[in-house]
Amino acid sequence: MYFRIILATAACAFLCAAQDHTLGYDNTPVYPGMKWRVHDVSRPRPEMVTPGATPGAAPSDAEVLFDGKDLSKWISKWKVENGYVECIPRQGGMRTKESFGDIQLHVEWASPAVIEGKSQDRGNSGIMIMGKYEVQVLDSWENPTYADGQAASIYGQYPPLVNASRKPGEWQTYDIFFEAPKFDGEKLLRPAYVTVIHNGILVQNHEEIKGTTPHATLGVYKAHGDLPLELQNHNTKVRYRNIWVRRLKPRV
Numbered sequence: 001m002y003f004r005i006i007l008a009t010a011a012c013a014f015l016c017a018a019q020d021h022t023l024g025y026d027n028t029p030v031y032p033g034m035k036w037r038v039h040d041v042s043r044p045r046p047e048m049v050t051p052g053a054t055p056g057a058a059p060s061d062a063e064v065l066f067d068g069k070d071l072s073k074w075i076s077k078w079k080v081e082n083g084y085v086e087c088i089p090r091q092g093g094m095r096t097k098e099s100f101g102d103i104q105l106h107v108e109w110a111s112p113a114v115i116e117g118k119s120q121d122r123g124n125s126g127i128m129i130m131g132k133y134e135v136q137v138l139d140s141w142e143n144p145t146y147a148d149g150q151a152a153s154i155y156g157q158y159p160p161l162v163n164a165s166r167k168p169g170e171w172q173t174y175d176i177f178f179e180a181p182k183f184d185g186e187k188l189l190r191p192a193y194v195t196v197i198h199n200g201i202l203v204q205n206h207e208e209i210k211g212t213t214p215h216a217t218l219g220v221y222k223a224h225g226d227l228p229l230e231l232q233n234h235n236t237k238v239r240y241r242n243i244w245v246r247r248l249k250p251r252v
């Protein structure tokens, strides 16, 4: 009898101890330069975020910038219809009212189904991050142009790793991960970095942005804080829908 009780107590102690270890440890080593132990029991767990219901849908902590109908988060003269907003040539770009720094950005876009023009005049627009750093939007389906100006290029700096373009008129996705440049006064401390996924395919892998992205000359860095996001008007009727952004915070 006593032997059974001792056995049961020992088993419980063992199981309880094992259960505790599922929540972490307080006696494990620490990597040099790191704050937390391996499996540290005190380490804060990340907050819950509910993913979007379907691929490309906004997760619960995203700010929806455009849902296909409402342009109230933008300064814009573009046309909203049928669940998208379409660029009106010579009416300026679209600019968010709010400013952003480090972000994850989801954008869906389509170049005109009817092909007009060639090279840079065919379905040209752009995701102007902070209004300064362009991820090119272009109809790059069988449309030769300079490599660092095709769709998903960092304009004037990096061609995409591959051309992941769909046909004209088809909806395409960009998922962009952007780390804003950091300044100390006028001095650049850390350049901007960008990762771009085009239609599910990695095309820019944490590239160091060299500065602003002007046409046919070198970009520069000039100190700035958070700034609005812009969509470029390049006088072609590019359409956008389902735009959302997550402000990126450092790991807890």
Ligand code: MG
Residues within 6 Å of the ligand: 124, 125, 126, 134, 136, 137, 232, 234
């Ligand atoms: Mg452009």
